Amino acid sequence: MASYVEILKREFPQIDTELFDYITGVLDSGGEDFTDAEEVFEAVGGFLQEVSADVKNEEEIRDLCVQMFNCLKLDNGDGPQQQVLLDAPVQLSQISHATAEIKDVQGIWMIKRPQNTTVNAKKLEKAEAKLKAKHERRNEKDQKPSAPVVLEEASASQSCSKKENRVDQSGKNRSYDIRIDNFDVSFGERVLLQAADLSLSFGRRYGLIGRNGLGKTTLLKMLSSRSLRVPPHISILHVEQEVEGDHTRALDSVLQSDTARENLLQEEKELNRRINSGTADGTESVRLSEVYAKLEEIEADKAPARASVILAGLGFSPKMQQQTTKEFSGGWRMRLALARALFARPDLLLLDEPTNMLDVRAILWLEDYLQTWVSTILVVSHDRNFLNAVVTDIIHLHTQRLDSYRGDYENFVKTKEDRLKNQQREYEAQLQYRQHIQVFIDRFRYNANRAAQVQSKLKLLEKLPELKPLEKEIEVLLRFPDHFEKLSPPILQLDEVEFYYNKDQRLFTGLSLCADLDSRICMVGENGAGKTTVLKLLMGELTPVGGVRQVHRNLKIGYFSQHHVDQLDLNVCSVELLANKFPGRPEEEYRHQLGRYGITGELATRPVASLSGGQKSRVAFAQMTMPCPNFYILDEPTNHLDMETIEALAKALNVFKGGVVLVSHDERLIRLVCRELWLCERGHVTRVDGGFDQYKHLLHEAFRREGVL
Structure with a gap:
């Protein structure tokens, strides 16, 4: 080998x-x-x-x-052992008489030829000790196997009338509106939705919002699996898993997602084969004309161009469109899955955090593309600007129910505030009315002349509906510890840095970047431009080929990777996770640290695997901030976070007394936090003086030049 x-x-x-x-x-x-x-x-x-x-x-x-x-x-000696030559062939017949004197019969096979060795005896002894220790560790691990966490499964139930079932089975229902009444969704023993109603009108675009862990993703899965009743003639596509890598070209993979077109083309090919081979029975020509008419009706000849435009908008260059799907990483395969869904144009398109896999350029293109979508969309997203640009309605998941609002996210915020104020006024009015009745009852309870009136008031009080105070959502608070001394500049600096992994492909030349404890720098650029490489150069994980990295001796960097959540130990709870990472501290300290990021009570003792994506991100924040860094480098920190947590993250970064370098595609976070915008492209990092508005303008100009809008 x-x-x-x-x-x-x-x-x-x-x-x-x-x-x-x-x-x-x-x-x-x-x-x-x-x-x-x-x-x-x-x-x-x-x-x-x-x-x-x-x-x-x-x-x-x-x-x-x-x-x-x-x-x-x-x-290391764990593979097949080398055979050792014996001094001479062993003649069993000659030594059989001596076996009685041999206490260990197996010892006859160990008579070896004397060997001159140059092995250092002390080194050999040390190596053997290491090997023995390794085997002991392995045996301990075998004796205490960590059982994989068995996650509970989600389930849904709903009440359907016999009439609805008969209409569905008869095929007479041709409406593309979806209405699901009085349904429940559970995840194990935890109830996510109870007696909820969902109404989706064809042609409208809905944004599904709510706090992390309440069941938004689970609801999408219940719809896509048809665990909730959706009329069978309505086609559903849920962009959930990445495309499986094989030898299919990216462009062909997108074209194949339109099964109706693919079936017609296959039938056309078969009919032509029969006609040309002379095996036709006369009906093939008629059917071929029908197939041609259907292909013309769906504009099949324009399909490759349409697929190419979608791929280009999502960042696939002409060269990448010709590459096989197995050549792409997981993130690009997810983009490919999104491209397939957009091309197939289902009646109901389900999108779960589509902006997580995209850079700012692709997000802006997707916003423009979905505004002309003709069928129904239900999208879960934490990107406030994306929702404002795309959706026509908001569905708010809270307290095990769904509330619908017309308009975009900004309109939802305003309408929700007005609705809460009205509910509060109604609650106060009812409370005052009840108190007024109770005062009368208490005053005349023992007055015989007023007994009839008191009884009447008591009955009236009993008939009033149960008075429930408004359930206000708990405000999300994040706090980054900043108990450290002020450092004098320069804090962190790259001067004329040159870097490459391959001499033939230089990533950066003349890269200069300076940051201090007051910095709020955001770096943007297309996926693959090298943003993460710049972050690793700043942290010192990568060594420049040329140029200099200067760093203050007391600088302590906290790093949040975009894959940080995936690297958490899923088989332990959050408290154990911190205890394993930072041993020797009391449990109360771990719980207090997790509580800073909303992981409290029962959540802190649940296996990490059972937490939602946003809750895992909060655990990752708790782990990152435990050592109290004075400088944060954050790579896509908003993935999986809900909007309330993103707002809290922005506030926490603004009050933090240390420095921040941020890579993000979330426009809201960029506008709230960053004072400098840096664009990473074509081997350089340059400052965009006009900020995010100027960057968006540059992207839209590029779209027009490339013809992808």
Whole structure:
């Protein structure tokens, strides 16, 4: 088997020498500590993916990590053992008489030829001790297996009349409106919706909003799986999972999502084959004319151009559109899934946080594209500006029910405030009326002359509906600890930095960036432009090829990765997670830290795997801020957060006394927090003096030039 050094040289012939030395150094020093191939991938997989420059996808990189892990196991003595030559052939017949004197019969096979060895005895003893310790750790792990968390499943139920069922079964219902009355949705023993009503009118675009963990994603899944009654003639598409990678070109993958067109083209091909082969019975020509008419009706000839425009709008270059789906990373495959859904044009399109996978450019294009959508959309989104640009209605999920509002998100906020004020006035008026009646009852309870009136008032009081105070949503509060001394500039600086993973593909030249404890810098740019690489250069995780990184000796950086949530230990609760990461502190301190980010009470003791995406993000924030950094570098922190938490995050960053460098696609957060906007593109990072409005203007001009609108 080839060594991992040979594998690296063979698979990455253009790899930079310094990066090659770094990777081999990691594998050399940590070879004995890697327990599986996944740990090898976590250690060096990210570097290999960036070196491959989209030539290899994540699955191929993982396969290489498996090969290198196997090499490490052979080198460390866990593989097949080398055979040792005996001094001479063993003649059993000649030594049979001596077996009685041999206490250990197996010892006859260990008579070895004397060998001259150059092995350092002390090093050998040390290596054997390490090997023994490793086996002991492995045995302990085997004795205490961590059982995977078994998640509860969601379920839905609703009351349907026999008339509705008969209409659905008869096929006479041709309406594309959806109305689901009196339904419940549960997740295990937890009730998410109770006696709720949902009404979706065809052609309208609905935004589903609500706090994290209340069941928005679960409701979409119940609709897409038809666990809730949706008329069978209504087609549904839920953009939930990434496209499976295979040898299909990206453009073809999108075209294939229109099954009606694909079936017609296949039928056309088969009919022409029969006619040309002479096996036709005469009906083929008539049917072929019908097929041509249907293809013309759906404008099948324009389909490739339409698919190409959708892909271009979502960031796929002409070259990328011709690449096979297996060549793309998970994020790009999710974009491909979105492109397929937009091209297929279902009657009901379900989108769950579509902006999470997109950069600002693609979000602006999607906003413009969905404004002309002709069927029904139900979208879960935390992006306030996206909702204002796209939706015609808001559905608010709270207290196990759904409330509908006409208009965009800003109109929802205003209408909701007015509605709450009216409900509060009504509550106060009812309370005052009850108190007035009660005063009369208390005053004349023991007056015989007023007994009839008192009884009448008591009956009136009993008939009044139950008075419930308004349930106000708890305000989300986030706070970043800032108990540290003021540092004098320069705090963090890149001067004329040059960086590349491959000499033939230079990522950055002349990169200069300066930040201090007052900085609120936001970096924008298309996916793949190198924003995350810039962040790693700032943190010192990557070493510049040229130029200088200057950092204050007391700078303490807190980093939130866009994949931070995926790297949490899902098999433990949030309290255990912090205890494992920062051992030796009282449980009250861990709970207090989690409470700063809304993970309180029972939530803190539930397995992390059972938390919603937004709740996991809050746990990640709690973990990041535990050491009290004085500078934060945040890479897409708003993914999975609800709008209330994003507002709270903006407030927390504004009052924080340290520095902030932020990569985000959320326009609301950018406008609330950032004082400087930096654009990362074509190997440079430049300041946009006009701020976010100027950046949007540049993007719209690019759309017009490219013809994707």
